[in-house]
Amino acid sequence: MNTYTAAVVGGSGFAGGELLRLLDGHPNFALVAATSRQFTNRTVGSVHPNLRHLDLRFSEPGTLEPVDVLFTATPHGVSMERIEEFQTVADTVVDLSADFRLSDPADYDTWYDGHVAPEMLSESVYALPELGRERLEGASLIASGGCNATATILGLLPFVEHDLLAPEDRVVADLKVGSSEGGAGGGPASSHPERSGVVRPYAPTGHRHEAEIEEHLGRGVSFTIHAVDMVRGAAATSHLYPEELPEKADIWQAVRDTYDDEPFVRVVTGGGGVYRYPEPKAVAGTNMAEFGFEIDERNGRIVTFSAIDNVMKGAAGQAVHAANVALGFEETAGLGFTGLHPVGSP
Amino acid sequence: MNTYTAAVVGGSGFAGGELLRLLDGHPNFALVAATSRQFTNRTVGSVHPNLRHLDLRFSEPGTLEPVDVLFTATPHGVSMERIEEFQTVADTVVDLSADFRLSDPADYDTWYDGHVAPEMLSESVYALPELGRERLEGASLIASGGCNATATILGLLPFVEHDLLAPEDRVVADLKVGSSEGGAGGGPASSHPERSGVVRPYAPTGHRHEAEIEEHLGRGVSFTIHAVDMVRGAAATSHLYPEELPEKADIWQAVRDTYDDEPFVRVVTGGGGVYRYPEPKAVAGTNMAEFGFEIDERNGRIVTFSAIDNVMKGAAGQAVHAANVALGFEETAGLGFTGLHPVGSP
Amino acid sequence: MNTYTAAVVGGSGFAGGELLRLLDGHPNFALVAATSRQFTNRTVGSVHPNLRHLDLRFSEPGTLEPVDVLFTATPHGVSMERIEEFQTVADTVVDLSADFRLSDPADYDTWYDGHVAPEMLSESVYALPELGRERLEGASLIASGGCNATATILGLLPFVEHDLLAPEDRVVADLKVGSSEGGAGGGPASSHPERSGVVRPYAPTGHRHEAEIEEHLGRGVSFTIHAVDMVRGAAATSHLYPEELPEKADIWQAVRDTYDDEPFVRVVTGGGGVYRYPEPKAVAGTNMAEFGFEIDERNGRIVTFSAIDNVMKGAAGQAVHAANVALGFEETAGLGFTGLHPVGSP
Amino acid sequence: MNTYTAAVVGGSGFAGGELLRLLDGHPNFALVAATSRQFTNRTVGSVHPNLRHLDLRFSEPGTLEPVDVLFTATPHGVSMERIEEFQTVADTVVDLSADFRLSDPADYDTWYDGHVAPEMLSESVYALPELGRERLEGASLIASGGCNATATILGLLPFVEHDLLAPEDRVVADLKVGSSEGGAGGGPASSHPERSGVVRPYAPTGHRHEAEIEEHLGRGVSFTIHAVDMVRGAAATSHLYPEELPEKADIWQAVRDTYDDEPFVRVVTGGGGVYRYPEPKAVAGTNMAEFGFEIDERNGRIVTFSAIDNVMKGAAGQAVHAANVALGFEETAGLGFTGLHPVGSP
Incomplete structure (x- = not known):
């Protein structure tokens, strides 16, 4: 060694x-x-x-x-x-x-x-x-x-790599992130009295990570970040509107092909209990990412969830x-x- | 009296x-x-x-x-x-x-x-x-x-009432809500150790409030709720994709027409400081709703923010x-x- | 008027x-x-x-x-x-x-x-x-x-005013306070990532409020403050060691004499439910103080609880x-x- | 192996x-x-x-x-x-x-x-x-x-083992603990809306851990527990009143003798920075205990701090x-x- x-x-x-x-x-x-x-x-x-x-x-x-x-x-x-x-x-x-x-x-x-x-x-x-x-x-x-780009890309990768999403299909990535993203310095908005208990939009349009996502994922997304009350963690909820909704089995196949051999991606498959979807808490302190999804037939939408520890x-x-x-x-x-x-x- | x-x-x-x-x-x-x-x-x-x-x-x-x-x-x-x-x-x-x-x-x-x-x-x-x-x-x-319907409707009302959004235009409403929405009873997922610090998708598709929004707003939305770490509060971030982006002045006109005489809606106009957008914290304990928006030219999107105290x-x-x-x-x-x-x- | x-x-x-x-x-x-x-x-x-x-x-x-x-x-x-x-x-x-x-x-x-x-x-x-x-x-x-002096004095006043405590009797006041005590400025220790979830001793001996308590309560106390995770609130737990434990009825009499006519002091009498003792949460945003006590026969101690909103x-x-x-x-x-x-x- | x-x-x-x-x-x-x-x-x-x-x-x-x-x-x-x-x-x-x-x-x-x-x-x-x-x-x-006994005993051990405290000397142990102490079941008091942001006295006198401390530490303490807003962690602040205050060097000698060879006790020696005293945050997720102390000449008191992850x-x-x-x-x-x-x- x-x-x-x-x-x-x-x-x-x-x-x-x-x-x-x-x-x-x-x-x-x-x-x-x-x-x-x-x-x-x-x-x-x-x-x-x-x-x-x-x-x-x-x-x-x-x-x-x-x-x-x-x-x-x-x-x-x-x-x-x-x-x-x-x-x-x-x-x-x-x-x-x-x-x-x-x-x-x-x-x-x-x-x-x-x-x-x-x-x-x-x-x-x-x-x-x-x-x-x-x-x-x-x-x-x-x-x-970057942290936000990583969370976002991992929530979309199976769809992009397996052509379940066309370049012109709309994708919204709505992120919720912890206070450690603001770094150790901190300003007034990062002080505990102001930062506790927030749901605070942060650079809700035109965030720099859009460029990083666009280049490395190979497609654009509508990107909005919110600060919420946690220290570590970034969770991306992505709303995808493919021209036509794929079959559930095809999505599963894409997910498995993309992530089954990845040592640091865990696919969360729902089931009962408290932790049915990806959550930053479940991966805090680790290098794991969690991925999950739901199909919304009513609105012609796929919703994906991806969660990481941003640090x-x-x-x-x-x-x-x-x-x-x-x-x-x-x-x-x-x-x-x-x-x-x-x-x-x- | x-x-x-x-x-x-x-x-x-x-x-x-x-x-x-x-x-x-x-x-x-x-x-x-x-x-x-x-x-x-x-x-x-x-x-x-x-x-x-x-x-x-x-x-x-x-x-x-x-x-x-x-x-x-x-x-x-x-x-x-x-x-x-x-x-x-x-x-x-x-x-x-x-x-x-x-x-x-x-x-x-x-x-x-x-x-x-x-x-x-x-x-x-x-x-x-x-x-x-x-x-x-x-x-x-x-x-x-209802709380989630109220937050969502108030984030979209100026656009719907003033025809800045066509019925077929896509709208995603991504909500972040506090633990009081779960009520005083609570189950395992509501216990403090499990509920603290979460970003937890809750009924991410097919939530019942979709029906309430649809009937009273007069149009459908793609609706997803997340539990975050606060006790009171519901914040809706809505992503709107009108066929063509309206002029900013037209949006402002619609917002003013809709909310200027409302005693319980406060339009947040950005500016400097910590509180540039609507936040549940800023209305906690009150009957006020806050409303704000941004235009995302790059993605042909309008993002609106609405925040209330759910209780x-x-x-x-x-x-x-x-x-x-x-x-x-x-x-x-x-x-x-x-x-x-x-x-x-x- | x-x-x-x-x-x-x-x-x-x-x-x-x-x-x-x-x-x-x-x-x-x-x-x-x-x-x-x-x-x-x-x-x-x-x-x-x-x-x-x-x-x-x-x-x-x-x-x-x-x-x-x-x-x-x-x-x-x-x-x-x-x-x-x-x-x-x-x-x-x-x-x-x-x-x-x-x-x-x-x-x-x-x-x-x-x-x-x-x-x-x-x-x-x-x-x-x-x-x-x-x-x-x-x-x-x-x-x-001052906030900490107020919380401490109100937890001891009935005993001092009614001679249930001699000047030489030991008193420990152990305080737990919120982040708003640090003010709007804030330094590194006040940033959200560092201040969240803490139990952090703050000036555990020799705090300036000792002088304020000593002059206005008319006796000294051993005073120690801890920062805990809340924004508003100061709670003092005082441990009193009178030479001889008074009868419970005499303490109640002193408490009633001291506080029954006070518009901003609420005596919490235990009972069932979640809120059996004074808590800062119960008075947050208000000018109320809560007061309560227990007698610890085994250790010859009286424990008093007082809680206020420090702001x-x-x-x-x-x-x-x-x-x-x-x-x-x-x-x-x-x-x-x-x-x-x-x-x-x- | x-x-x-x-x-x-x-x-x-x-x-x-x-x-x-x-x-x-x-x-x-x-x-x-x-x-x-x-x-x-x-x-x-x-x-x-x-x-x-x-x-x-x-x-x-x-x-x-x-x-x-x-x-x-x-x-x-x-x-x-x-x-x-x-x-x-x-x-x-x-x-x-x-x-x-x-x-x-x-x-x-x-x-x-x-x-x-x-x-x-x-x-x-x-x-x-x-x-x-x-x-x-x-x-x-x-x-x-037990968690509370462990935190308390470790805060007093150097003094008891090295005869810096006589059996009749008063000791108050004031604990602050996280919600995980309530276990995975949880009742109404453990629900997130009620348990968030608390400073809540819990069994403030007559707690069962007194017996455990008394037997294994070999002396009694006046014991009071408070629930505060964290999930993991127990911090004991102990207030000791020896007949006569020992020299600082003698306390340090006792502390070193007691803990220098312990793999799971870390003595925190103050200094600058945010983390000057033991804190549960600093040991969260680990088997470490932190120990520290201050001498309060004015009140004839020694204050010790001990912090562990209760789980x-x-x-x-x-x-x-x-x-x-x-x-x-x-x-x-x-x-x-x-x-x-x-x-x-x-």
Whole structure:
């Protein structure tokens, strides 16, 4: 069993903290460094109390020694500025920001403030392993898929891959997400008194993840996000209007073909009990995604449900999963935690 | 100022408790009795701690003395069984259940278990005052609109009333609701450990409120409900696909025409700050509804947001509002509470 | 019925917002102005969504026109700096900060950073009306009691006033408080992901409110505060160890003597049901305090429970109550809201 | 590495579900059966959604095949009825109920409804490994310590073991606990609308865990529990009044002597940041306990804080830990999960 050295840039954020946890427990990685501008020289455990057992202090960004793999969990815009430095430090860079997720520089002009290293966009490989592993193998610059895009794409993939949905068919993706999506910084809207108990539309039209979904799913969706009262979790309810409703058996066939061999997608088949549909609670703390669907004959609609932990399958877990594929490790290495029951909103 | 006597059947439930609070503080009503099968002879305050100051005990159903107005907040199916008795007790009956909301008995066969007093369906008047007051004036049997239907209808009304939406245009209504919708009884799925932090699809297709919306809004919608972590509140996000997107000014005109004179609808116009769109938190404890919208040119979509307190505007508040109209009181009588800030999830 | 003009300094904070709500609905006050440094010229409703109906914009501090009563809800330290200006603007100043709660300047040296207007400390009247109304009548500078001190004092008052507790008897006051106590600003510890689901000791020894309790209750307590997951609310559980346990009847007599005539204290007497003891939920949004107790023969202990809404009885409500007394209004004027059931954590 | 077969009686409850998760991931156990009266023949995953990957159905109680170790997580009173049957099934029985935690049958008469197998009380070994491992080695009937007792004992142990507290010194233990303590059944008080946002005194005097603490800690405490809004977690704040306050260095010495070699106790030493004291959030999902303290010179008091996950260190984790000791496994086997950050209230 090979061991690769790994470091995390931006280790004091939420995704950074999860990367530290996952790498610390990973059989193929040796975690050697974590940077944080704000918490330089503080112990990792002073920021992430679950990591108080780690004998590691945050180092200053810019002081990184060479490692085999570098995970970068900085705010959007930082990685594109520092990509050259990152690639000097490590042969394999896994970036968790949006900076290398789109291949067309023009999209960064449309959705962001442009791109300062547009030439790298053709080199980066988008990582949502359920879309295909091949391109990830041996990749040197990996752009780990975004949380909302991941939840949405996984709710639609069986239909798109198996031609149960035409490009012109309408799709609404209505998302409900937790407060950890706002990051460790937080502003007034993220303070507990204002953020508790909300159903709050967030960027209800024109959200940047539309571009990411469109490029990697290969079709557009009408996308709207709501903040709800949980810390971790992203749930997408997608409303699909195919020209003609497929047979239920054909949908099941498509779902099985798409997900039966996926180690991190669980198809929820209804039945009795409390947990009949996908829920973020059921996958909190894990790298699993749940998928389920219902057919609405009356309205000519298919409703699909997909749920992930945004910090895991939507960030740190997906990045480690992608690194596992890229480096030839066991796909599930370091990602074995199966979650808790009962659980509030982890 | 006239004072009418009032009683509440089913006073130990959540809507019943709010009726008691509202009637106790209402300038035109004298609250004289409340029934509860389960809590007979117990003080009202032993069930509803906010009403500990009330000198009133629950009486047995069936022991009601005549009153001017009877509010019935029993589980669905009870009112249709007891309507004759209710009408003997009071000239005006305001029913909060679904038993008299649909006018066609066949709909009760389709969506419920049939109706045992179908002849009353033509006498009952559906109460969502924003749909029109005239029919409510002097009505003797009022069917107060349901919470999810109310939230949905208010999010679509300006478009339907002003022909900005054709009957065949697709509309998705994606709702997020609080745990009080499950009532005071609760089952395993309502227990705190299981219900906390959820995004849980609930009857995601074929929900009974579709029939109520269809009849009273005059068009169908694709309807899906999700339980989220709040106690009070129902928020509808509606995704509209008109054949052609109207001009923004035309939408504003329709919204103003529809809601400017409504005492219980507040149009939220965005702007800065934390509260840019309608939110259940902002109306919790009140009879207000909030309405807002965005145009999504890219996807040919209008997104509307409507938020209510399901126990108030979706139940007890709406019932009192309807009674105010029916009896010729000031429309806002007894409904003046404006809500709190900050607030968790009242 | 006389009407007095009133203004609020610091109207964008949580206590300030509640003052605006209460004054707007108060029969004896005409709300004429609210200041906010941060939100100058913004509408009151853009910060407090429940007040969107108010036609009022925040004005700059320092531009206040004379009014009859000025309510000041600024951070600690501001009022002592500006008290001269405040008293020029209004004959009656009700200050919600800690700046005038202690009478001995030396205490400000011990517990705060000293006092810049120590001569005013002898003029100010501490307002916790249950401690006595007389001194409040006609007072020109009122120091409204703090939230944690109010909850604690009300849990001990019957015992202290009726000599059921000797000065040397041990008393532990263990408080559980909501996130609104941290104010509208908030730091990292107040962000939703970090503050959700906590039981977090806060200043567990040496908290400043000890001084306030000691002076106004007339005895010391061992005081420890915990942040828990609610927005509004402060609950004090006090553990009393009298030399000898009093008879239960004597305690009841003391409780009745102390609270039976208090309009804003409700004694909770146990019984069945869910709400057997005081709870912040039961008084959320109101100016009520709940009080209850149990005798623990086995450990020679009395346990008392007191619960308030920290933004109301612990801040804005108490200030209005004090003003009502000072100006000779009906004590309960403007404070009639009785709270909600069910309620999450308003 | 030896593998022992294990089964769980009462596998559909919260502690039972965690036992299944832990045993499934344990290197020395092979999970072969789980019983549930209510869910017989249903898959384990239909009740515990995090265990949907397990190929196991609940079997009927009474149909158990022999196993090496039997974990029994039934309601109090069941194990004492069925202990003979349990001991026929397995050489080692680890009971998670209160049925074998007290050694004196008279205590069951005082605190419970008596005991039907009093002769077993002298055979059972109480399991809170921090109190001593020796007696656990090779034990055949293990009574796993209760959640509230565990939290309380761990907050006092260094003081009691190192004679920093005399038997007559007063100690108040004020606990705050999550809703999972109420179990999977739940009544009206456990329903989400009633249980959300509470600070609710629960059995504030005379709680049964007093007896457990008294016997195993060797001294009494004044014990009061409050329900607060989290799902998992128990936090004890203990207020100690030694005759004379010890030196801080002596307390630290006692703490280090007591806990430095404990794999499941983490001493939190303050410092900056959000997490300065023990918190249930920081250990949620894990078998860790956190401990911390402050000295209150002013009041002659020591305040200690101890926090656990009641379902883990307070139930299933402690039971597995005890079995590891009893059977000679690595103490931490199967208990390596370190928890999450951020986390709501898992």
